[in-house]
Amino acid sequence: MEIAVLPEVTSAGVIIKAIIILAIISAVAGFGTYLERKVLAFMQRRLGPMHVGPFGLLQIAADGIKLFTKEDIVPQNANKLIFQIAPSITAATAFIALAAVPVFPDFTIPEWIPLLGGVFVPSIAADINVGVLFILGMMAAGLYGPLLAGMAQANKWGIIGSARTAIQFLSYEVVTGLSILAPIMLVGSLSLVDFNEYQTGGFASWMVWQQPVAFILFLIAGFAETNRTPFDLLENEAEVISGYATEYSGMRWGMFFIGEYANMITVSVIAAVMFMGGYNDLGFIAGWLIVILKIAFIFFLMLWVRASWPHIRPDQLMWLCWKVLMPIAVINIVITGFVMMV
Amino acid sequence: MYEQIAFYLFSVLIIGLFLVTVLTKNVLYSMTSLAAGMVLIAGIFFTLGADFLGVVQLIVYVGAIMALYAFAMMFFDVTKDVKENNTNGSLIFLLGGLTALMFVIIMSAPIMSENIQALYPPMAGVTNPQAVGMVLFTKYLVPFEVAAVMLLVAMIAGIILAGKKMDQSLTTEDDVIVEIDILEEDEK
Numbered sequence: 001m002e003i004a005v006l007p008e009v010t011s012a013g014v015i016i017k018a019i020i021i022l023a024i025i026s027a028v029a030g031f032g033t034y035l036e037r038k039v040l041a042f043m044q045r046r047l048g049p050m051h052v053g054p055f056g057l058l059q060i061a062a063d064g065i066k067l068f069t070k071e072d073i074v075p076q077n078a079n080k081l082i083f084q085i086a087p088s089i090t091a092a093t094a095f096i097a098l099a100a101v102p103v104f105p106d107f108t109i110p111e112w113i114p115l116l117g118g119v120f121v122p123s124i125a126a127d128i129n130v131g132v133l134f135i136l137g138m139m140a141a142g143l144y145g146p147l148l149a150g151m152a153q154a155n156k157w158g159i160i161g162s163a164r165t166a167i168q169f170l171s172y173e174v175v176t177g178l179s180i181l182a183p184i185m186l187v188g189s190l191s192l193v194d195f196n197e198y199q200t201g202g203f204a205s206w207m208v209w210q211q212p213v214a215f216i217l218f219l220i221a222g223f224a225e226t227n228r229t230p231f232d233l234l235e236n237e238a239e240v241i242s243g244y245a246t247e248y249s250g251m252r253w254g255m256f257f258i259g260e261y262a263n264m265i266t267v268s269v270i271a272a273v274m275f276m277g278g279y280n281d282l283g284f285i286a287g288w289l290i291v292i293l294k295i296a297f298i299f300f301l302m303l304w305v306r307a308s309w310p311h312i313r314p315d316q317l318m319w320l321c322w323k324v325l326m327p328i329a330v331i332n333i334v335i336t337g338f339v340m341m342v
Numbered sequence: 343m344y345e346q347i348a349f350y351l352f353s354v355l356i357i358g359l360f361l362v363t364v365l366t367k368n369v370l371y372s373m374t375s376l377a378a379g380m381v382l383i384a385g386i387f388f389t390l391g392a393d394f395l396g397v398v399q400l401i402v403y404v405g406a407i408m409a410l411y412a413f414a415m416m417f418f419d420v421t422k423d424v425k426e427n428n429t430n431g432s433l434i435f436l437l438g439g440l441t442a443l444m445f446v447i448i449m450s451a452p453i454m455s456e457n458i459q460a461l462y463p464p465m466a467g468v469t470n471p472q473a474v475g476m477v478l479f480t481k482y483l484v485p486f487e488v489a490a491v492m493l494l495v496a497m498i499a500g501i502i503l504a505g506k507k508m509d510q511s512l513t514t515e516d517d518v519i520v521e522i523d524i525l526e527e528d529e530k
Contacts, residue, residue, distance in 0.1 A: 079370050079421050129469050130393045137400040141381060144374075144404070147411055166412040173405055187384045190394075190471060225500055 010119060015124045016109075023100050029261035032059050033225055036303050043307040067342035070250035074097065079246065082152035088254040090145030090259035097138035099125040101269050101280065130190045135270060136176060139225055139263055143169045145256065146227075146234050148245035164233040164314055171321035172231075174226035176342055178329035179217035182336040183207050183274055190271075191324025195280035203282060207275045213332045215275045217302075217325055220265040224317065227260060229306035232316050345389050352385045367423040369414050377407040394470040 021152060034049065034057070041048025047245055049056030063112045102123045128134055137278045143165055151160025186207075207216050224231040235243035245256055272278065272294035279291040279320045312320070359379035363372045382405035386394030401528070410511060428434070478486050 004418045050461065077421055079368070081375060084371055093485070128388075128393050130397045130471065133394075133397040134399065137397050137404065140401060143408070147408065148374060150422050151411070151415065159415065163412065163415055166408055166415070169408050170405070170412075177401075189469070 001305070010328050012119050013121045014125055016119065017121050018099070020121070021125060022095060022132075023264060025098060025262050026093065026258055028265065030064065032261040032264065032299070033257065034060050035062065035208045035299075036306075039300065039303040048281070049207055052305065066250050067254040069104070073153070073251060073252045075247045077154040079154075082148050083247075084252070086145050086149035087255035087259075088145075088247065089148065090142050091255040091262070093138050093142035094259040094262035094266065097142070097266050098129055098133045100131045100134045100138075102190075102196075102273065106271050116331060124193075125205040127191075129192070131192045132180060132190050132195075132270070132274070136180075137220070137264060139266060140169065140173060142259060142263060145259065146244040149248065149256075153244075155173040155246050157241040157246045158244055159244070160240045161234050164240070165244065167314055167318060168224060168231065168233055171318050172221045172262070172282040174220040175217055175321050175325045176225060176332060178326065179214045179221060180274065181329075182214045183211050184332050184334070185336055185340065186210065192273050192278075195274050196280065199277045199340055202280075203277070206277045211275070211332075211336070213272070213328060217329050218271065218275070219298075220325060221321075223302065223305065224321070226263045226267050226302070228264070228302050229311055230309050231317055232311050233317065236310065236311055263297060264302055268302075271298050349386065350391045352389070355379075356382045356386070367426060368420075369418045370420045373414055374406065376410075377403070379402075380407065392470065394474055428481060450507050463510055 037059075038048045038056075049059040052058040052062045073084055103202075109121065124131070146165045147162045147169075150158040150160075150165065152158075183195070188193055189195070195207070199207060227234055233239075233243075235245050240246075245253055249257070274293055276294050277290075279288060282290045285293075356379050359375040359382065362375040363379065366372045367376070381400060383403075384396040385397040385401055387393075418424065
């Protein structure tokens with residue numbers, strides 16, 4: 001296999017990459033709210049947002065203006081400092097996790113652009129060789145946002161929300177780690193680039209066909225990790241008003257949701273790269289296009305599941321994670337180990 | 343240059359955060375600064391090039407302190423300060439002395455460390471997790487297994503202590519009792 005010699009990664013390139021990630025992912029995260037409302041509306045035979053702009057497309061702008069200009073209320077008796085920094089933990093960790101994710105293909109800025117001409121922009125901002133673990137660790141740290149928000153706001157619903165955050169974290173974390181362990185054993189590396197290299201042989205070489213159980217377990221745990229509907233215990237409005245977000249308004253509330261949608265994109269990227277062939281060319285379709293299609297499919301899957309299933313109780317989540325998914329994951333690892341040895 | 347900036351930045355932040363952990367009277371501040379300090383220690387590992395250890399530090403302590411928060415939530419009103427009641431002067435004296443001793447050792451460590459040779463220098467051509475695995479499963483196999491057995495013992499003990507009535511669901515039982523009460527009242 002021919003190894004392409006890449007230009008040197010400079011700090012300017014990394015900074016440009018970081019700005020691109022920040023700008024595009026926060027825009028996509030905003031657009032994600034529109035997509036979610038539209039997809040849910042079509043599945044439930046409604047129209048969804050229609051009034052602002054054509055097909056309601058400018059609804060994002062209207063929502064953005066609303067979030068930015070709303071009064072920022074800090075409740076009395078709340079722990080003000082923690083209350084104020086909690087949303088930024090969610091948003092910041094979501095973007096830090098994206099630093100180790102290969103998001104877009106690498107490119108070189110054309111020479112005719114002043115100042116930055118000729119700078120090579122890598123596809124991963126921080127290409128560390130333990131990428132998968134770093135991403136999962138950072139996304140786990142992101143749950144400190146809801147936890148601290150709920151505890152700081154001196155509100156019973158908030159406390160219940162943060163208690164649910166703690167049990168949700170302690171439930172799914174084991175399943176996530178064990179489910180990706182089997183693919184990691186097969187590839188023998190923790191780098192997402194190596195995962196991509198492992199699946200170069202086209203459709204048949206996708207990790208899904210070798211590790212279907214691990215894929216399903218990872219998806220389920222990913223739903224819990226991003227706090228999506230079957231497991232949206234933290235802020236289920238039918239039970240706990242708005243959980244950890246009860247007392248938040250304006251942009252601080254918005255930051256929780258930018259973080260949540262950025263995490264959804266991260267989980268989609270990991271699933272696409274680890275299990276679904278990554279950014280290799282598939283037949284005549286270029287690699288960068290196919291990876292975006294895969295990411296979009298998993299993002300759509302999350303919305304689809306939200307429209308299809310009711311959410312479950314916290315004790316059901318713990319039962320599911322510890323008594324069903326974790327044993328299956330362990331058995332999967334043991335079988336994978338035996339198959340690899342024989 | 344960048345490494346030095348990163349090291350001093352992380353060190354100052356870690357020491358500051360752990361000071362807050364010890365000195366504050368608010369449970370929420372103390373645990374949040376503990377968690378933040380633990381995450382920043384991962385930053386020190388990253389500047390040393392020990393990526394794997396850094397990530398493990400991150401994952402392990404994020405989970406562990408999350409469990410600690412759960413206990414704090416049950417024991418304290420986290421929005422109020424805790425009333426401390428410190429009457430033991432000799433304990434403070436002892437802890438202060440130990441801290442001073444530790445500072446002396448830390449400061450003198452660089453002088454000593456020039457004479458220390460690494461017994462198992464990192465091998466060339468292996469990635470970080472592989473190097474950790476090689477040392478863990480050869481030189482430190484016995485401590486590793488002993489730690490595993492200890493964790494297993496702790497887990498079994500925890501299950502025995504907590505698991506006496508695991509088959510009965512407390513919530514559903516209470517619901518049934520409440521429902522029976524309501525029904526009885528209706529009949530009256």
